[in-house]
Amino acid sequence: MKKIILSLLALMTVAACGARTPLRRGQEISVQLPAGFQKPSDTKPTDQPQVTDVDKTYYDTVLQPLLEKKCTMCHDDKFGPFDSAKKFVVFKKPDESKMYMTATGKEFSGFKHRQVFKPDSAEAMTIVTWINGGKVTQ
Numbered sequence: 001m002k003k004i005i006l007s008l009l010a011l012m013t014v015a016a017c018g019a020r021t022p023l024r025r026g027q028e029i030s031v032q033l034p035a036g037f038q039k040p041s042d043t044k045p046t047d048q049p050q051v052t053d054v055d056k057t058y059y060d061t062v063l064q065p066l067l068e069k070k071c072t073m074c075h076d077d078k079f080g081p082f083d084s085a086k087k088f089v090v091f092k093k094p095d096e097s098k099m100y101m102t103a104t105g106k107e108f109s110g111f112k113h114r115q116v117f118k119p120d121s122a123e124a125m126t127i128v129t130w131i132n133g134g135k136v137t138q
């Protein structure tokens with residue numbers, strides 16, 4: 001009995017395949033997409049905000065209080081308002097950012113500032129994070 005069912009199944013499979021003409025290379029076929037189905041080209045990239053500049057909230061709430069304590073005694077307002085502090089950094093380039101290079105005492109364009117933060121300190125990383133587009137997430 002088992003044998004009969006198996007051979008019947010095999011026969012049916014052959015019959016089902018044989019009923020269609022095989023596809024030829026380059027042959028045009030049309031495919032009906034199920035309702036609501038989106039082709040990949042129809043989907044939009046996820047609405048991830050593109051970070052293109054340093055973040056003001058991060059500066060105001062995380063970095064500025066730090067600079068207020070460590071820099072304003074000598075620099076007055078230079079590292080106070082966001083727009084002023086921003087002039088001392090190059091987005092995503094800590095090594096080209098005057099703020100990071102001076103604060104960590106690294107030489108920059110022939111200028112060597114006293115070291116306020118060690119390069120691997122949490123404070124220096126706070127500056128690097130900001131330069132690299134760090135954001136405050138609630």
Ligand code: HEC
Binds near residue numbers: 071073075102113
């Ligand atoms: C003890 C005083 C002192 C402290 C504290 C200090 N600086 Fe300075 N800084 C100076 C002096 C002096 C100069 C050189 C003169 C100038 O350009 O103002 C200077 C220059 C600079 C410059 C170049 C100036 C420019 O306009 O291009 C930057 C940038 C800078 N400091 C950043 C910082 C940062 C960031 C901090 C805090 C992390 C800091 N400094 C803390 C004294 C200080």
